[in-house]
Amino acid sequence: MHPAHFTAEPSSTDPVERDLPVSDVSPARSEPHADRAPGRYDVIIAGCGPTGAMLAAELRLHDVRVLVLEKETEPVSAVRIVGLHIRSLELMAMRGLLERILPHGRRRPASAYFAAIAKPAPPGLDSRYAYLLGIPQPVIERLLEEHATELGAQVRRGCAVTGLAQDDEGVTVELADGEQLRSRYLVGCDGGRSTVRKLLGVGFPGEPARTESLMGEMEVAVPPEEIAAKLGEIRETHQRFWLRPAGAEVYSVLVPAAGVSDRAAPPTLEDFKRQLRAIAGTDFGVHSPRWLSRFGDATRLADHYRVGRVLLAGDAAHIHPPIGGQGLNLGVQDAVNLGWKLAARIRGWAPQALLDTYQAERRPVAAEVLDNTRAQTELLSTEPGAQALRRLLTELMDFDEVNLHLLKKITAIGIRYDFGAGPDLLGRRLPDIAVKQGHLYDLLHRGRGLLLDRTERLTVGGWSDRVDHLADTTAELDVPCVLLRPDGHVAWVGDDQQDLDEHLSRWFGEPVH
Numbered sequence: 001m002h003p004a005h006f007t008a009e010p011s012s013t014d015p016v017e018r019d020l021p022v023s024d025v026s027p028a029r030s031e032p033h034a035d036r037a038p039g040r041y042d043v044i045i046a047g048c049g050p051t052g053a054m055l056a057a058e059l060r061l062h063d064v065r066v067l068v069l070e071k072e073t074e075p076v077s078a079v080r081i082v083g084l085h086i087r088s089l090e091l092m093a094m095r096g097l098l099e100r101i102l103p104h105g106r107r108r109p110a111s112a113y114f115a116a117i118a119k120p121a122p123p124g125l126d127s128r129y130a131y132l133l134g135i136p137q138p139v140i141e142r143l144l145e146e147h148a149t150e151l152g153a154q155v156r157r158g159c160a161v162t163g164l165a166q167d168d169e170g171v172t173v174e175l176a177d178g179e180q181l182r183s184r185y186l187v188g189c190d191g192g193r194s195t196v197r198k199l200l201g202v203g204f205p206g207e208p209a210r211t212e213s214l215m216g217e218m219e220v221a222v223p224p225e226e227i228a229a230k231l232g233e234i235r236e237t238h239q240r241f242w243l244r245p246a247g248a249e250v251y252s253v254l255v256p257a258a259g260v261s262d263r264a265a266p267p268t269l270e271d272f273k274r275q276l277r278a279i280a281g282t283d284f285g286v287h288s289p290r291w292l293s294r295f296g297d298a299t300r301l302a303d304h305y306r307v308g309r310v311l312l313a314g315d316a317a318h319i320h321p322p323i324g325g326q327g328l329n330l331g332v333q334d335a336v337n338l339g340w341k342l343a344a345r346i347r348g349w350a351p352q353a354l355l356d357t358y359q360a361e362r363r364p365v366a367a368e369v370l371d372n373t374r375a376q377t378e379l380l381s382t383e384p385g386a387q388a389l390r391r392l393l394t395e396l397m398d399f400d401e402v403n404l405h406l407l408k409k410i411t412a413i414g415i416r417y418d419f420g421a422g423p424d425l426l427g428r429r430l431p432d433i434a435v436k437q438g439h440l441y442d443l444l445h446r447g448r449g450l451l452l453d454r455t456e457r458l459t460v461g462g463w464s465d466r467v468d469h470l471a472d473t474t475a476e477l478d479v480p481c482v483l484l485r486p487d488g489h490v491a492w493v494g495d496d497q498q499d500l501d502e503h504l505s506r507w508f509g510e511p512v513h
């Protein structure tokens with residue numbers, strides 16, 4: 001399999017992708033038997049990290065046959081705590097997952113934690129989920145994988161994707177042991193070093209890592225007071241340094257690495273000891289590591305999110321320093337944006353350009369996240385100019401508007417996709433407002449569109465197999481009606497049936513007559 005085969009321009013009109021015309025396919029059913037043959041999948045996902053697992057679940061909501069291939073035989077053991085921000089919590093609520101996740105995390109008040117400058121959340125945070133949930137990454141990964149498999153996704157571990165070839169009908173995926181599998185689409189959710197992205201030949205421009213950090217959990221041989229005394233002293237000059245209790249006798253350790261390494265292999269305990277001695281003058285007698293890892297501050301964005309029948313999502317499409325805790329959130333949000341669009345393609349009702357909106361909407365969002373992490377990284381520098389800027393920003397964040405602006409950036413609730421001219425609500429997410437049955441997000445668990453209709457005189461007509469209709473004069477809306485996409489973004493605002501029908505066609509394809 002030769003990579004040059006796969007470097008076509010990403011477009012739904014790409015010659016390598018020839019789907020059936022919509023008129024040939026009933027929107028309510030899947031594509032023809034040839035594609036539904038036993039042993040063939042609609043979508044193969046490379047990588048069962050948070051992005052891959054979430055995408056698998058989203059596709060299963062639409063009865064798409066999904067296989068997830070994961071190269072690791074066991075789930076990861078590195079237990080870094082990640083923060084789920086407001087928009088991700090909203091998405092979990094939209095899929096009925098939040099109740100399952102909450103008991104495993106620690107709720108902290110939302111705050112505009114920008115460049116490690118913490119300020120209390122300003123007034124005006126329009127969300128029922130206005131907090132940060134700290135949760136170990138392996139736990140959220142396990143919960144998302146369980147959710148996907150309960151919905152019917154198949155996960156095969158110990159299967160590394162090593163090759164791919166695409167043609168008019170689908171994609172052939174090659175595994176490390178030479179096995180070949182066939183699917184209609186492939187999505188690379190295989191992380192920052194994505195094999196799928198490299199096989200596609202998609203560029204990943206940006207800045208290489210300037211610094212790296214070592215992170216791990218291990219035991220120490222000195223009393224806590226000694227650690228606390230040293231830590232206070234060191235953190236005056238080094239932000240990327242900590243030793244924190246992380247369970248019985250175990251400490252979480254973060255220390256700058258000696259330099260930037262190209263190795264994917266984890267660091268050794270000796271690497272930690274050397275760096276601790278270099279910075280703290282002692283290695284604190286660290287021993288008995290539970291896990292050791294390394295991460296850098298490289299910042300890169302894929303040139304394309306789609307080449308024909310192969311797509312990229314999550315870290316495979318974008319990487320940036322972990323400051324602000326945004327990477328996992330961004331990947332899960334990619335998955336929710338892509339899932340229903342790809343499913344629509346498989347089910348046969350997708351409007352021609354729908355799949356291309358995935359890149360059009362999500363790539364600019366990632367570009368903004370990359371930019372805010374660049375800005376935050378500069379603000380963490382110990383250079384006098386950066387420190388002065390940091391002091392200035394600290395003052396500015398006392399203004400509620402500045403505080404709110406930054407908080408919306410980090411938590412992804414400020415996103416407005418460009419759906420063309422229209423009221424401010426168009427393209428934004430709708431918060432979980434009260435409706436007559438309870439709350440809006442309870443009505444979005446199945447991943448379908450929703451017409452929220454305060455006029456009680458509109459209809460979703462021939463789209464009722466894809467779009468639900470809630471007639472509710474009491475809904476907490478200050479516009480007559482909204483059409484919501486399955487990802488909870490507002491696709492239309494108005495009160496005119498003909499205008500609504502045009503927008504239903506735009507997002508949900510041809511009606512069934």
Ligand SMILES: Cc1cc2nc3c(=O)[nH]c(=O)nc-3n(C[C@H](O)[C@H](O)[C@H](O)COP(=O)(O)OP(=O)(O)OC[C@H]3O[C@@H](n4cnc5c(N)ncnc54)[C@H](O)[C@@H]3O)c2cc1C
Nearest residue numbers: 047049050051071082083161191314315325326327328329
């Ligand atoms: C120290 C640190 C702290 C962080 N804190 C936060 C935080 O607070 N909040 C946040 O949102 N993000 C945080 N992140 C970022 C977050 O961890 C990543 O963005 C997230 O894991 C990306 O998810 P993913 O599923 O896209 O990729 P990954 O998690 O990298 O998953 C990719 C999966 O693909 C598999 N794979 C790779 N190659 C292949 C192949 N060829 N075939 C099959 N499978 C393959 C891998 O084994 C892996 O399971 C942090 C990162 C670091 C380093």
